[in-house]
Amino acid sequence: MGLSISASAAIIFIASVIVFGTLLGAFDNVQTSYLDAQRDAQDRTNDIMNTEISITTLDLANGTLTIVNKGETTLAASEVNILIDGKLADDRISSREVYGAVGSDLWMPGETLILTLSGNLTDASFMVVCGNGVTAYL
Amino acid sequence: MAADGSFTQMLFFIAAIVVAVSVSGVLIGVSNSMAQELKVKAESTSDQMGTSIQFVNDPRHVPYEDGSLILYIKNVGDITLNCKEIVIFIDGQYINDAFVVSANNNWLVGEMIEIRANATLATGDHLAKASMANGVSDSMDFRI
Numbered sequence: 001m002g003l004s005i006s007a008s009a010a011i012i013f014i015a016s017v018i019v020f021g022t023l024l025g026a027f028d029n030v031q032t033s034y035l036d037a038q039r040d041a042q043d044r045t046n047d048i049m050n051t052e053i054s055i056t057t058l059d060l061a062n063g064t065l066t067i068v069n070k071g072e073t074t075l076a077a078s079e080v081n082i083l084i085d086g087k088l089a090d091d092r093i094s095s096r097e098v099y100g101a102v103g104s105d106l107w108m109p110g111e112t113l114i115l116t117l118s119g120n121l122t123d124a125s126f127m128v129v130c131g132n133g134v135t136a137y138l
Numbered sequence: 139m140a141a142d143g144s145f146t147q148m149l150f151f152i153a154a155i156v157v158a159v160s161v162s163g164v165l166i167g168v169s170n171s172m173a174q175e176l177k178v179k180a181e182s183t184s185d186q187m188g189t190s191i192q193f194v195n196d197p198r199h200v201p202y203e204d205g206s207l208i209l210y211i212k213n214v215g216d217i218t219l220n221c222k223e224i225v226i227f228i229d230g231q232y233i234n235d236a237f238v239v240s241a242n243n244n245w246l247v248g249e250m251i252e253i254r255a256n257a258t259l260a261t262g263d264h265l266a267k268a269s270m271a272n273g274v275s276d277s278m279d280f281r282i
Contacts (some may be wrong), residue, residue: 004151008158015162019169030180037187040216044190048214049176079248081212086199088210088252127196133214133250135194 047073048132055138056112056130058121064068065100065115067128075107079131082115085122092118151243186272190215193226193268193278194250200266202259209253211268211276213245221245223271226255229264233257 011029052071058064065082077096082089098104099112107113107130115128126138181233194212201208209226213219220243226236236255245251255270259282 004154006153011158015233019165022166022169022173026176026253030209031178033180033184034187037184038257040189041187044214044216048217051270070248076248081194081198081210081250083196083210086171086196086201088250125196125198129212129250130192131214133192133194137196137198138157 007099017133021068035058044132048134051075051120051130051132053128053130053134053136055126055136058126058138060121063094063117063119063121065117065138067094068117069109069111069113071134072109073132074109075130075132077105077107077113080107080115081129082117083127083129084121086125086127089117094118110115158211182272185217188273189219189270189272189274190214191219191267191268191270191274191276191278195278195280197280200282202282203255205258207255207257207259207266207282209255209266209268210250211253212250213247214249215274218247219245219270221251224251224253224270225269226253227269228257228259230267231257254262 022079039119041111051074052069053075054070055065056068057066059066067080073079077098082093093115095114095116097114097116098107101111128136144270162249177230181222190213192212192214194210195208207228211224218254221240222243224238226233235257236253239252255266261282263279263281267275267277
């Protein structure tokens with residue numbers, strides 16, 4: 001009788017250890033995933049809060065629109081979209097150049113992005129959207 | 139008599155082991171199921187937290203031509219989405235006839251997609267809402 005109880009207890013104990021290990025691993029995985037996702041979301045929110053762009057000039061003669069990065073986040077020039085009179089007009093951008101950094105895709109704080117646009121721009125309304133969704137209007 | 143006693147003890151021993159193994163099997167099975175469920179739930183929560191979409195229409199000029207409303211939505215989250223999963227509501231009504239103008243289902247981070255929603259809208263103020271399959275959504279007030 002004693003041996004039966006001891007053997008059963010040993011089996012249950014080993015099973016409990018396995019269960020504990022499995023659940024501990026699962027909880028650790030959940031916590032890691034959750035914290036990573038939370039940190040990424042927080043980083044994203046911080047980026048958006050630290051981003052500010054502003055359209056400074058529109059040169060109708062040359063068809064250029066200059067936008068300054070007034071925030072604290074480095075943006076990507078290639079991710080900038082433009083809406084002219086409410087319609088997506090990325091295909092009208094003939095060149096996008098960060099002033100003083102020809103060929104660079106990095107649009108750093110304080111730098112100016114110059115978009116050269118084709119077509120008639122007279123009396124048009126502009127909306128510029130950068131990669132993280134922050135916008136500027138003219 | 140002694141043989142009977144040993145046989146009975148043997149039966150009790152086997153019965154106890156069988157019960158212990160059964161209980162252990164159930165415990166391990168349940169814990170594995172719980173671990174699997176937790177993993178799925180964690181992935182789902184992680185996906186949800188990494189998903190963010192945003193209307194990037196110019197609210198002053200939302201294109202509406204021939205009963206077709208053009209909506210621009212940007213993936214401003216951390217993960218690639220499936221743009222075919224998006225559903226559109228206008229003024230609270232589900233728009234069945236809305237399609238994404240994109241050849242690719244993968245909606246990369248930072249990428250803007252164009253959606254054409256066919257709906258009859260009167261002149262005035264409206265509310266558009268886009269929702270992903272995981273419940274993440276964005277809405278935009280506009281005027282036509």
